[in-house]
Amino acid sequence: MFWYAVLVISWALWLPFADKTRWRELFPVSVLASLLAFFTDLLMYHDKLWEYDGGILTPILVNGFGIYIVITYLFIQWLPRQKTFWPMAAYWFVWNGVASLIEYIEIKTGHMAYHLWWNIGWSYVADTLLYYIFYQYHKAFQLERLSPKSPDTQ
Numbered sequence: 001m002f003w004y005a006v007l008v009i010s011w012a013l014w015l016p017f018a019d020k021t022r023w024r025e026l027f028p029v030s031v032l033a034s035l036l037a038f039f040t041d042l043l044m045y046h047d048k049l050w051e052y053d054g055g056i057l058t059p060i061l062v063n064g065f066g067i068y069i070v071i072t073y074l075f076i077q078w079l080p081r082q083k084t085f086w087p088m089a090a091y092w093f094v095w096n097g098v099a100s101l102i103e104y105i106e107i108k109t110g111h112m113a114y115h116l117w118w119n120i121g122w123s124y125v126a127d128t129l130l131y132y133i134f135y136q137y138h139k140a141f142q143l144e145r146l147s148p149k150s151p152d153t154q
Helices: 002-017 020-047 057-077 085-108 120-140
Strands: 050-052 112-114
Touching (some): 050 057, 057 085, 057 120, 085 120
C-alpha cells in the first residue's frame, strides 16, 4: 500500500506544480532519470547496497514512474535563472535535502533498508551527482529550446 501511496502523492504534486507547457523540454530529462533509477535499483537488488520491501517490482516501478520522473521534472523546471555558483549551490542543497527526506521517510517507515557501507550520506552524494548529470543533459541538448516560451521558438 505504501508504494501505491507514493505513486499517487508524486503525481498529485506534479499536477499543480508542473509547468505542463514545457513538457517537451522536461520529459526527456525525466525519462533519463527513470531509466537510471531502474538500472541502479535492479543492480542494487543483486549487490544489496540497499533494498526495498514489497519485492523488487513494485518499489522499482513506483520509484521509476513516480518519484524520479516528478522530482527531476520539477528540479529542471525550477532551475535558477542566474546559474552562477552560489544560486546553483543553494538550489542543489535544497533539492538534495528533498531527495534525502524522501529516502529518510522510506528508511524510517521500514520500506527501504541500507546494507554494507551505504547510508544516507552516500545517497546525498549520489543525488548530487545525479542532479548534476540531469542538469548537464538538459544543458547539453539545449532542451529549453523545445519550450514554447523560449525566444528561439517564437
